[in-house]
Amino acid sequence: MIQFFGVSKLYPNKVCALSDVSLRVSKGEFVFLVGPSGSGKSTLIKMIYHEEAPTEGDILVAGWNLAKIRRRDIPLLRRNMGVVFQDFRLLPDRTVFENVAFALKVIETPRREVRRRTMAVLDLVGLRERVGHYPPQLSGGEQQRVALARAIVNNPPIVLADEPTGNLDPETSTGIFRLLEEVNFRGATVVVATHAKSVVDRMRKRVVAIEQGKVTRDESRGAYDNGP
């Protein structure tokens, strides 16, 4: 589903974010990206949804070679994935319903479909009774669940999350990870960059550790830290 072949990224200011990274994520996998801040996790995720292009190497995502993708195909690529960020990125002047429906409307989904699918996904994340609220009226955890609902409302085969619980307390974080696991269970490939050690240790998923732009560890049922 996602493949990196010798990918390097050198930012214009000479900062080397990734160097010679090769990685293969199969369909339906759940992968944690761990590592210190600034190690290159975010860059790696940005490359999957083609916010950043590699300076070297090839990336294959959902059948597209991102080194050769045409500008007008980028929107189509992104319809295959939902992305969640640490800062939620909701539209504060729109209700919960409108925020989620927005993602369907901009890809020209028929109106009836929009309503049905939005309500269904809000059910899944447990926010049905909050449809008319505005993001500032919600707690951080609820806002992140709205963001997650927006990311998955289109049923994308890939879900990416960049520090999704960085701003949340541990208990709320658990809820978010449980939802990501649910999404994965329903068939989506999930890649999560995180610092949430306890969650990573408990969930026993594949762990890819990145340090200074290099993959230093890749274990199928790994823990946050190196070692036995």
Place this chain on the structure above:
Amino acid sequence: MGLEGFSFALHEALLSIRRNTLMSLVATSTVAVCLFFLAGVSLLSVNMDHMAGTFESHVHLRVYVVQGTDQKVIKELEAKIDEVEFVDKVTYVSKEAALERMRKQFGDQKDLLAGIESTNPLPDSFEVRVDPPQKIKDVALVVEKIKGVEKVQFRQEIVDKLFSLTAAVRGFGIALVIVMGSGALFIMSNTIRITVFSRRREVGIMKLVGATDSLIRGPFLIEGLILGFVGSVVAAVAIFALYTWLFGVVTSNLPFLPLLTPQPLLVEVAMALLAAGAFIGGAGSTVSLRRYLRV
């Protein structure tokens, strides 16, 4: 963009106008003010051009016929002059008519003519209008050589001055329109850039969830069109009222100034304004968006 896309764009555009009332008001009034001045300058310019044209068309040649030429030859002469290139109209002025005219010009002092009235030394002549008036010298050179013509006269220096003045007036008018027009476009594109900037969050999310560029542009384009159109309607109404009023004032107080009548001029101006407003709004938002659509 399909029907769903269009209805989304329209809905988003109206929503944005309603939510950003102040910004929309600023954009609309900017368009209105710019187009108002642009239209004002254009009207000034076409009127100056019209006045220049009117004054130019008053320039004519005076062609004196050799003394004692008989009427039949004069008729032939008239036909010959009429055939010269660029000659618009030939009017015969007999020596009697010329004397009569002189008498009128002298008015109270017509005693001065007492000595010549019996003999009338004035020659027969033609007044020749030339179109375009700038060709007057060329026509003079040709007519001079026609047999039976005694002398061709026109006020060389007055004609030269008038022509250079009217050329300057026209150039000034065109320059003014260009300056105002580019100023309007600059202010508009900046205003729209601010509108687009205030909605960069929406644009970011649209890109993230896979909206096509044309769908992202849609709402801004429609918003720009609407704001530009409304602004131009305001400008058109204002300029319509102002010009009609000014025309009334000028024609009653300075009747010698040849102003263009409000109809159909103002209708044309209004149409041009509406088109310009929609164009500025649409083009301005498209250009401003281009920066934010970079992937």
